[in-house]
Amino acid sequence: MSSADKNLSSYSGEIPNLSSRVFGIVVAEWNEEITEPLYEGAVEVLLKHGIPKANIIRTNVPGTFELSLGAQWLAMKKGVDAVICLGCVIQGETRHFDFICNAVSIGITEVNLKFNKPVIFGVLTTDNKEQAFDRAGGKHGNKGDEAAITALKMLAQTI
Template sequence: MAGPLTSGKVKSKIDLSKKKFAIVVAEWNEEITEALYEGAVAGLTGNGVKKSNIVRKNVPGSFELSLGGLWMAEEKKIDAVICLGCVIQGDTPHFDYICQAVAYGVTEAGLKTRKPVIFGVLTTLNKQQALDRAGGKLGNKGEEAAITAIKMLDF
């Protein structure tokens, strides 16, 4: 699933080749989350992050991103965490509960550890909207999450 790079290069004041990133990927909606992961890696390596300094961890679904993100942010060697997932609205309010819980949990992980923990979770009404944001016509939100992580480290 190829798509245009959405954010490109970041002018960073720090040496990104020495920074370590964790990417926590939800396995649910795998077609989408794999494309987000590819975008995140491209965003990091395209800005000087060594591939060997990127750690990937999988969690079962987006709900588990909060704890997975917290665990990775608690690792001393990790400088920033990118949480990638996809929640597609169904016919029940489950969507609303999951989205709110994940947004809150990822935010809490960052506040607790005082490290960038980035919310790279698509919350879409249908699969096509997710595909459009995972390397489709609207770019790749995984890459945008990587750029956000870099900018927060640069902060």
């Protein structure tokens, strides 16, 4: 979705009218000081692009590992057109980081394919909290914004 030189936080391209579409957002509670701004950014982008608040469904899960199952639950709901997964994994002293990042990326991919609908990977995988804050509304934009733009762009391809 982004690099140091380019990100979608300031996307200004054309998005067709998707106001009848329903978006699920699953948010990890772990690292809430990071995931909440990601959620706020995603919702702001959806609202800006004409998605009614009533068409945005939020569900929380305890941590990033649980995002895949939370995404599956939302994808199974009748009428949900896309799911945005928001989480944050910060490198610690053990390999736990690697296992969580690997599992959630595979899990989210599998939900995409199983339900044939956009399930967006909005998970920060950073070396430290500073990097996470920089990507949750800081100097590198808001990856929640980018996840929402990605969901909109993917759904736009279905019309």
